[in-house]
Amino acid sequence: MRWETLLTAPIALISPASWAAVYLTVEQAQQAMFPGARLVKAPLKLTSAQREALLERSGVHEPFREDRVWRAASGAFFVVDEVVGKHEMITYAVGIGRDGSVKRIEILEYRETYGHEIRDVAWRAQFVGKTAASPLKLNRDIVNISGATLSCKHVTDGVRRVLALHDLVLRKLNDDGR
Amino acid sequence: MVVERMRPLLGTFVAIRARARLAPTDLEHAVSLAYGAVSRVHALMSAQDPASDVSRVNRALPGERVTVDAWTLAVLRRARVIWLATRGLFDPCAAPGATTGFADLDLLAGEVRPLRSVHLTLDGIAKGFAVDRAVAALRAAGVASGVVNAGGDLRIFGADPEPVCVRHPEHPGALVAIGEVREVAVATSAPYFGSSCIDPRSGRACSSQASGTVIAADCMTADALTKPLLIEPAITARALQRFGARALRLPDARLAA
Numbered sequence: 001m002r003w004e005t006l007l008t009a010p011i012a013l014i015s016p017a018s019w020a021a022v023y024l025t026v027e028q029a030q031q032a033m034f035p036g037a038r039l040v041k042a043p044l045k046l047t048s049a050q051r052e053a054l055l056e057r058s059g060v061h062e063p064f065r066e067d068r069v070w071r072a073a074s075g076a077f078f079v080v081d082e083v084v085g086k087h088e089m090i091t092y093a094v095g096i097g098r099d100g101s102v103k104r105i106e107i108l109e110y111r112e113t114y115g116h117e118i119r120d121v122a123w124r125a126q127f128v129g130k131t132a133a134s135p136l137k138l139n140r141d142i143v144n145i146s147g148a149t150l151s152c153k154h155v156t157d158g159v160r161r162v163l164a165l166h167d168l169v170l171r172k173l174n175d176d177g178r
Numbered sequence: 179m180v181v182e183r184m185r186p187l188l189g190t191f192v193a194i195r196a197r198a199r200l201a202p203t204d205l206e207h208a209v210s211l212a213y214g215a216v217s218r219v220h221a222l223m224s225a226q227d228p229a230s231d232v233s234r235v236n237r238a239l240p241g242e243r244v245t246v247d248a249w250t251l252a253v254l255r256r257a258r259v260i261w262l263a264t265r266g267l268f269d270p271c272a273a274p275g276a277t278t279g280f281a282d283l284d285l286l287a288g289e290v291r292p293l294r295s296v297h298l299t300l301d302g303i304a305k306g307f308a309v310d311r312a313v314a315a316l317r318a319a320g321v322a323s324g325v326v327n328a329g330g331d332l333r334i335f336g337a338d339p340e341p342v343c344v345r346h347p348e349h350p351g352a353l354v355a356i357g358e359v360r361e362v363a364v365a366t367s368a369p370y371f372g373s374s375c376i377d378p379r380s381g382r383a384c385s386s387q388a389s390g391t392v393i394a395a396d397c398m399t400a401d402a403l404t405k406p407l408l409i410e411p412a413i414t415a416r417a418l419q420r421f422g423a424r425a426l427r428l429p430d431a432r433l434a435a
Contacts, residue, residue: 014343014353021193023184032206092186107184107191112351145353146391147330147345147366152186 014143018088020111026093029106030070030078033095039070039078042173050168058161060154069165074098075174079162080108083154087113092155094162100171105159181205187216188224188305190329194312197336198321208319212312212326219308222250223300235283235290235298243289253300253307253398254285260303260402263417267406272378273297279378302375306365306401309333313397326397333363333397347389347428354428356391363397366390367404375405384409394423 024032030039044066046054054064060083068080075098082089088111095103179202184193194209224230231250238244246254260268261280271280276297283298284291300307305328312326313333323336334340339360343353347368367375368389375384390407394400399421406414407425418425 013346014355021182021184023182035203105185107186110184110191143353143355144325144327144332144334144340144342144364145330145345146327146332146342146364147368147389149191149329151189152191153189155186 018111018113020088020109022109024093024106024108026068026080026108029080029093029108032106033078033093033104034072034076037072037074037076039072041067042069042071042077042170044069044169046169053168054161054164057164058157060157060161064161064165069170071170071173076103077166077170079165081158081162083158085111085150085154090155092158094159096162096166096170098174100163100166102159102163105155107155179205181209183209183213185213187213188220188308188328190305192216192308192312192329193327194316194324195326196316196321196324198323200320204319205321208316208321211319212315215311215315216308216328219249219304219311222247223253223304223307225299225301231290232298232300235292236296238292238295240292240294243286243291245289248288249307249311250300251285251288251290253303254283254290256307256398257300257303257402258285260399260417263420264403264406265413266378267409267413268302268402269376269378270300270302271296271298272376272381273299274376274381274383276381302405303398303402305329305331306363306397306399309363309397309401328397331363331365331397331401334359335361344389344391344426344428347387356426359393362393362395363400364391364393365397365400365404366392367408375408377409389428391426391428392418392423393425394421399423 046066055061070078077096079094082091090107091109092105092107094105097103179200180195180197182195184191194212196205196209198205221227222231225232227233231246235244257270269280271278278294278296282292282294282296284293309326309328309331310333313335316324323338325332325334325340339358341355341358342364343355344366346352346354366389369387377384386408388408390404392400392403392407403414403417403423411427
């Protein structure tokens with residue numbers, strides 16, 4: 001397999017103050033996970049006992065927004081939720097089958113913020129490139145980043161909470177209550 | 179048409195960008211197949227999943243033959259080649275206080291036999307392999323070009339060059355542009371966000387605060403070589419040559435090999 005590396009010299013530094021990637025809108029994610037299905041918003045009003053149970057089962061502290069749960073005629077559910085990444089929230093969607101199993105997880109929006117880095121002049125001096133005088137809003141469309149991102153543990157915790165929500169509340173919304 | 183998606187897998191975020199002259203549903207399906215490949219790698223090689231091939235090898239008694247999937251064996255065979263080429267610096271059986279190692283694992287046809295109890299982890303190579311399998315799935319489904327990026331281990335395929343940045347090890351929010359590449363994999367290991375690699379010679383965590391980036395033809399090789407690059411660049415240089423790979427350490431900001 002032939003490959004080439006075209007290296008620009010000198011190596012340039014980009015210090016974005018923040019960047020965000022929007023992968024899917026809620027509607028697009030609904031269509032991707034439940035093609036052709038009609039999703040109806042499920043009315044939820046969690047009691048404090050239920051909220052406590054969700055916290056205990058998942059460890060997620062951020063309040064769960066009740067207005068982003070939809071139900072399909074099949075008895076499956078589509079839930080939008082947010083968890084904290086490093087400094088910003090990561091918005092994601094979970095499709096849950098009628099049997100309570102996870103069908104799919106899609107990240108809707110992923111954001112990173114690193115405002116404090118751009119003030120550190122000393123270490124930046126070793127590079128040639130853009131400086132903090134004009135912090136770039138990074139255009140994610142054209143760059144690929146090598147180097148670990150966050151672990152997805154918070155999303156995994158969030159999904160665990162959504163599954164607990166299904167077990168405690170959502171499955172009872174299905175006609176036979178099972 | 180271009181599709182970009184991200185899903186949580188392999189303990190990190192796996193992003194896929196796919197460009198193809200395909201109908202939207204076919205392109206979505208291709209991306210789903212690629213994620214299916216990544217999920218399969220996760221199921222086979224996750225040390226946390228008790229049903230995985232890796233966990234079953236770790237539970238096996240000395241001398242017991244463990245049947246493993248062809249993908250698992252492919253990773254183990256490549257790991258062995260890299261283990262030899264780096265004189266043991268890349269060692270999937272390295273663990274703090276370990277008295278056994280990769281030499282204690284017999285690789286047979288369709289199965290693995292630990293000669294002594296081992297602590298196998300493919301965490302340092304499986305992610306790269308998953309990226310390669312995802313790219314293969316996309317290509318097989320007719321995707322002309324794109325990028326698969328699993329937590330910073332990425333592979334770019336297709337005719338057009340793409341720009342690549344590496345996170346600065348001291349400030350992971352800052353990006354170092356290393357240029358444009360085509361048809362390569364790029365993997366980076368670094369101590370930020372709490373990860374560290376074990377130096378198999380001492381059994382202790384590698385104390386380097388540098389990041390190591392490897393550019394190679396496939397992501398499995400790139401992924402595996404990043405750890406030896408951090409531990410001992412001098413020995414790794416020969417392995418890089420052997421595999422036709424190049425490396426970059428930050429903050430030294432010099433390109434090697």
